[in-house]
Amino acid sequence: MNIMMRTCWGTASRSVFIVLMACTPALLLNACAPVISPQLMEQVDRNLTYGSLANETEIEVVQKQVSSSGEPYLTDKSEGRYLVVVDRFLDPAIYRSGRDITVAGEVQGSVQRRLGEIDYRYPVIAAVELHLWKEPLSPPAYPYAYPFGYPYYRRWGPYPGYPYPY
Numbered sequence: 001m002n003i004m005m006r007t008c009w010g011t012a013s014r015s016v017f018i019v020l021m022a023c024t025p026a027l028l029l030n031a032c033a034p035v036i037s038p039q040l041m042e043q044v045d046r047n048l049t050y051g052s053l054a055n056e057t058e059i060e061v062v063q064k065q066v067s068s069s070g071e072p073y074l075t076d077k078s079e080g081r082y083l084v085v086v087d088r089f090l091d092p093a094i095y096r097s098g099r100d101i102t103v104a105g106e107v108q109g110s111v112q113r114r115l116g117e118i119d120y121r122y123p124v125i126a127a128v129e130l131h132l133w134k135e136p137l138s139p140p141a142y143p144y145a146y147p148f149g150y151p152y153y154r155r156w157g158p159y160p161g162y163p164y165p166y
Contacts, residue, residue, distance in 0.1 A: 050089075057090040058083055060122070061101065070102040071133060082123040083111065086130060100133040 034041065063079050064072040084103050095101070105127040112121050 055088060057086045059095060066102060072100045082125055084125050084127050086127045102131045103127050104129045
């Protein structure tokens with residue numbers, strides 16, 4: 001019985017090995033084959049870059065008062081919104097809603113668009129300079145150890161063993 005089991009197992013494993021060896025070259029050749037036909041690849045302009053395709057970005061900005069350095073104040077007061085047109089691609093993951101920017105540019109006119117339920121006239125500004133401000137840091141955690149803050153907290157407490165024995 002043991003001899004027959006070994007023989008059957010040996011035959012089965014050889015069959016699987018032969019099938020795998022036959023399929024492996026086919027899989028490797030398919031992995032190297034281009035997914036786009038050679039006829040179409042001959043027509044591709046390989047000098048074309050992504051930047052030349054995505055060469056303009058439009059940003060909707062909420063107007064805020066700025067400090068003498070040009071940084072927007074953290075306020076809820078605004079005189080309205082405007083559109084900024086930049087002649088290059090700006091990644092929307094970086095220039096996303098909530099980030100502060102300062103823009104200097106030329107007024108190009110205005111355009112009317114839908115804002116919520118109303119038609120809104122946006123002034124359009126062609127950006128000459130654009131500054132993206134760093135995101136504000138979250139407030140620091142309470143820097144003193146619980147339950148007693150400086151100057152009352154020391155490693156040994158007000159007297160030895162208080163509040164916890166060391």
